[in-house]
Amino acid sequence: xxxxxxxxxxxxxxxxxxxxxxxxxxxxxxxxxxxxxxxxxxxxxxxxxxxxxxxxxxxxxxxxxxxxxxxxxxxxxxxxxxxxxxxxxxxxxxxxxxxxxxxxxxxxxxxxxxxxxxxxxxxxxxxxxxxxxxxxxxxxxxxxxxxxxxxxxxxxxxxxxxxxxxxxxxxxxxxxxxxxxxxxxxxxxxxxxxxxxxxxxxxxxxxxxxxxxxxxxxxxxxxxxxxxxxxxxxxxxxxxxxxxxxxxxxxxxxxxxxxxxxxxxxxxxxxxxxxxxxxxxxxxxxxxxxxxxxxxxxxxxxxxxxxxxxxxxxxxxxxxxxxxxxxxxxxxxxxxxxxxxxxxxxxxxxxxxxx
Numbered sequence: 001x002x003x004x005x006x007x008x009x010x011x012x013x014x015x016x017x018x019x020x021x022x023x024x025x026x027x028x029x030x031x032x033x034x035x036x037x038x039x040x041x042x043x044x045x046x047x048x049x050x051x052x053x054x055x056x057x058x059x060x061x062x063x064x065x066x067x068x069x070x071x072x073x074x075x076x077x078x079x080x081x082x083x084x085x086x087x088x089x090x091x092x093x094x095x096x097x098x099x100x101x102x103x104x105x106x107x108x109x110x111x112x113x114x115x116x117x118x119x120x121x122x123x124x125x126x127x128x129x130x131x132x133x134x135x136x137x138x139x140x141x142x143x144x145x146x147x148x149x150x151x152x153x154x155x156x157x158x159x160x161x162x163x164x165x166x167x168x169x170x171x172x173x174x175x176x177x178x179x180x181x182x183x184x185x186x187x188x189x190x191x192x193x194x195x196x197x198x199x200x201x202x203x204x205x206x207x208x209x210x211x212x213x214x215x216x217x218x219x220x221x222x223x224x225x226x227x228x229x230x231x232x233x234x235x236x237x238x239x240x241x242x243x244x245x246x247x248x249x250x251x252x253x254x255x256x257x258x259x260x261x262x263x264x265x266x267x268x269x270x271x272x273x274x275x276x277x278x279x280x281x282x283x284x285x286x287x288x289x290x291x292x293x294x295x296x297x298x299x300x301x302x303x304x305x306x307x308x309x310x311x312x313x314x315x316x317x318x319x320x321x322x323x324x325x326x327x328x329x330x331x332x333x334x335x336x337x338x339x340x341x342x343x344x345x346x347x348x349x350x351x352x353x354x355x
Contacts, residue, residue, distance in 0.1 A: 027163035088174030155354035172346030237317035
């Protein structure tokens with residue numbers, strides 16, 4: 001019965017060799033969606049999330065597909081995905097989280113989601129979490145032998161060379177990287193028992209502001225910008241991982257850059273309505289928490305910071321970036337999108353077909 005906390009993964013720098021653990025490894029693509037433990041008992045379906053807040057009401061088309069495709073009584077682990085033009089699109093997935101039932105129904109028709117399943121927790125009367133991964137995987141493949149879109153079984157391989165190729169190729173379809181699972185491993189809730197390899201890159205960005213920390217009057221996160229082809233400074237993400245002592249130092253260190261008149265800042269529109277092209281703006285309302293304070297302290301865009309990132313989602317960094325160093329040798333106007341590495345495009349249908 002829900003809730004079940006999904007098994008997690010810890011980061012490693014490269015695809016581990018298959019012989020790294022006794023019994024070998026199984027490699028799978030790392031999807032970029034909403035982690036979801038799915039419970040089905042006849043017509044009753046619950047889509048549980050990682051934070052144990054049900055996703056059921058937001059994805060009625062996935063609920064219908066689960067009833068049609070999965071075994072009558074089962075619990076599976078997977079990911080809810082959304083795609084645009086043959087590529088995973090996390091922004092589209094975020095837009096599906098809406099309080100209005102009429103909006104949910106409309107989005108289910110216009111931007112339908114899919115479910116990719118990669119583990120089995122229960123089948124019929126059997127709790128199989130104690131089974132080794134290889135046993136759960138075999139049972140899952142058998143149970144999903146007749147499944148059809150929009151329900152998929154993940155591609156998987158025990159071949160290290162294939163996993164390395166997937167790591168390179170599948171990024172073009174919007175995937176995060178590769179996950180490796182020990183084939184003798186039981187399913188352990190809320191524990192980092194799996195391994196994940198994500199793409200790692202760096203970029204030089206303009207520092208354009210900061211947000212206060214939620215618990216103290218210290219810097220919470222740095223707001224980052226890149227110049228587009230029109231010379232407009234676009235908000236591309238944040239860097240937020242600093243020790244508390246460093247957060248206090250940054251307040252004084254950045255004090256000389258604080259803009260006295262916010263109307264002169266490139267992001268003077270912050271806090272206004274969303275832009276016509278759907279860009280997320282600093283100061284705009286959070287999609288997850290309407291009461292969250294996203295206001296920021298505007299800074300003159302004169303300082304350049306190098307950050308580490310995994311991949312882009314549209315014109316923004318998909319996840320929080322990692323501060324690397326200040327770049328006093330770089331001019332802010334040289335920080336453009338042109339520096340970013342663009343993976344070769346691959347259609348998501350080709351990735352799903354491999355499963």
